[in-house]
């Protein structure tokens with residue numbers, strides 16, 4: 001989230017992705033270091049990429065890229081990793097965009113959507129802390145009015161970040177809350193309004209109706225709002241993240257994807273098919289629970305970390 005990455009930024013990303021990179025590269029590297037490029041080794045490569053959740057389309061393209069390469073008979077490990085990183089980066093670079101709520105209109109309204117447990121609240125809290133740290137006046141809105149625990153958790157983040165907090169009790173209309181909070185934020189000169197939403201998928205159509213209603217009332221205040229709608233997806237659920245992208249991406253006017261918990265999983269490769277399936281670009285990734293562990297998505301850095309390169 002910082003303009004100038006702090007020292008250790010890449011190291012944190014790499015540490016977070018270490019389980020994925022182990023899964024991804026151990027076998028691939030072994031394949032090509034031991035034997036020269038052949039149909040059999042390319043087939044093995046495709047298998048390993050699929051096992052790493054990169055999805056069939058990207059895996060096939062990466063194999064084609066490798067087909068055109070020439071490794072020496074005993075290709076050094078680094079050479080194979082560099083080639084793989086470049087191939088993954090080529091897949092991801094077009095799917096990268098910057099999240100920058102301080103460069104747009106004020107107040108800049110950001111809606112957070114995603115299923116419960118995906119890391120929505122934590123992501124919102126980390127963003128709030130980053131923005132207040134830069135001197136911004138931030139309002140957090142607890143749009144999940146049904147769950148007292150969700151409200152409490154968000155309040156703790158707001159206090160920690162020094163952001164103001166708007167909530168309503170027990171099943172109050174989330175759209176009404178969003179409308180009032182946004183109106184107040186305009187009147188009181190806030191820079192950013194961060195709105196959490198419910199994530200119950202048990203009743204999908206009711207949830208989507210609620211999200212659409214929130215969007216509609218925000219547009220009554222300003223037709224450009226919400227200025228970003230971030231879909232938060234949990235990498236640990238692997239290819240289920242793709243299904244969630246389909247559900248939310250179709251209805252909620254998502255403008256950016258956040259992929260969390262890339263540190264807790266060997267399935268970080270799933271970011272590739274999610275980025276490619278989504279109409280919205282990847283903006284942020286979570287590689288740990290700390291505030292500094294939410295990072296801007298950088299296709300090149302991500303790809304290098306994913307294959308276990310150190311820098």
Ligand SMILES: Nc1nc2c(ncn2[C@@H]2O[C@H](COP(=O)(O)OP(=O)(O)OP(=O)(O)O)[C@@H](O)[C@H]2O)c(=O)[nH]1
Pocket residue numbers: 114115116117118119120121122123150153199260261262263264285286287288289293
């Ligand atoms: N390891 C790790 N844990 C994370 C990351 N992001 C979020 N979490 C954890 O994931 C859990 C769920 O995150 P929440 O932010 O509560 O998820 P939510 O989507 O708001 O879910 P509800 O509160 O149930 O609506 C928490 O324990 C977070 O600390 C991450 O990048 N890495």
